[in-house]
Amino acid sequence: MIKLSDALKNIADLIADTGADGSEPDWIACHVLGCGRASLRLRREISDNEYGEMLGIAKERATGRPLCQIIGYTEFLGLKIEVNGDVLCPRPETELLAEQAILYLKNKTCARALDLCTGSGCIAIALAKFTNAQITASDVSEKALKTARGNAANCGAEINFVLSDAFKKIEGEFDLIISNPPYIPTADIEDLEREVRDFEPRIALDGGEDGLDFYRIIADKAGDLIKDGGLLLLECGEGQAKDVVDMLRGFSCSIIKDLQGIDRIVKAVKTGV
Numbered sequence: 001m002i003k004l005s006d007a008l009k010n011i012a013d014l015i016a017d018t019g020a021d022g023s024e025p026d027w028i029a030c031h032v033l034g035c036g037r038a039s040l041r042l043r044r045e046i047s048d049n050e051y052g053e054m055l056g057i058a059k060e061r062a063t064g065r066p067l068c069q070i071i072g073y074t075e076f077l078g079l080k081i082e083v084n085g086d087v088l089c090p091r092p093e094t095e096l097l098a099e100q101a102i103l104y105l106k107n108k109t110c111a112r113a114l115d116l117c118t119g120s121g122c123i124a125i126a127l128a129k130f131t132n133a134q135i136t137a138s139d140v141s142e143k144a145l146k147t148a149r150g151n152a153a154n155c156g157a158e159i160n161f162v163l164s165d166a167f168k169k170i171e172g173e174f175d176l177i178i179s180n181p182p183y184i185p186t187a188d189i190e191d192l193e194r195e196v197r198d199f200e201p202r203i204a205l206d207g208g209e210d211g212l213d214f215y216r217i218i219a220d221k222a223g224d225l226i227k228d229g230g231l232l233l234l235e236c237g238e239g240q241a242k243d244v245v246d247m248l249r250g251f252s253c254s255i256i257k258d259l260q261g262i263d264r265i266v267k268a269v270k271t272g273v
């Protein structure tokens with residue numbers, strides 16, 4: 001037996017040289033002990049086996065591999081989303097994006113929504129679970145769509161998945177289009193922390209030379225696919241939101257900050273003029 005507090009401290013030391021945030025030792029323990037974070041403090045001691053399992057995860061984490069890839073899942077708005085090297089690990093700022101869509105769709109009946117670049121499917125699944133809208137989700141990566149389909153099935157979410165390079169295979173009109181597209185400028189990828197650079201799929205990160213390629217495609221096409229009065233919600237990288245707003249014609253735009261105070265979300269209502 002070992003005291004949980006000592007185990008957590010040793011785990012924190014083992015992963016100190018990574019980009020791990022301070023909560024990761026707790027998450028490792030929660031995963032191994034099968035409990036929620038709130039009840040973790042009720043455990044005083046853990047078995048040698050449990051400690052061994054925690055150390056195994058921490059050693060792999062020390063190589064830079066993101067925790068969500070090691071344990072195979074993360075949480076997104078309380079939903080368990082499976083993650084692997086084929087998809088981006090859902091981020092907290094993307095939860096803010098999805099929440100905006102949920103607020104918009106909540107009181108609508110028969111609404112249709114599209115999640116472009118769905119990756120793990122996290123956004124589409126949250127919309128399917130927490131609203132009555134009909135959800136379409138697309139991605140250019142067959143492997144990502146396989147992961148997203150699995151996640152939708154595990155969560156009991158009904159989603160129409162489409163393998164599509166941006167809008168190429170997308171048909172119909174939508175009340176809402178939402179996307180967290182790849183937005184890192186190609187040359188900046190090498191400077192990202194190794195968790196992201198070495199382990200997350202490039203196709204989910206690379207937004208072209210200035211990082212704005214996908215926003216250009218979206219700005220060009222979204223007006224044709226969104227109903228008048230409908231909403232376009234886009235997550236952006238730091239410093240990109242104003243450029244994205246400038247690209248959008250026929251939309252009335254506002255910018256929403258994330259919890260770090262960074263301009264993160266462009267919310268654009270289609271005015272048609």
Ligand code: GLN
Pocket residue numbers: 087088089090091094116117118119120121122123180181182183203204205
């Ligand atoms: N929509 C997914 C997410 O927000 C994937 C995004 C991406 O691959 N760029 O996590």
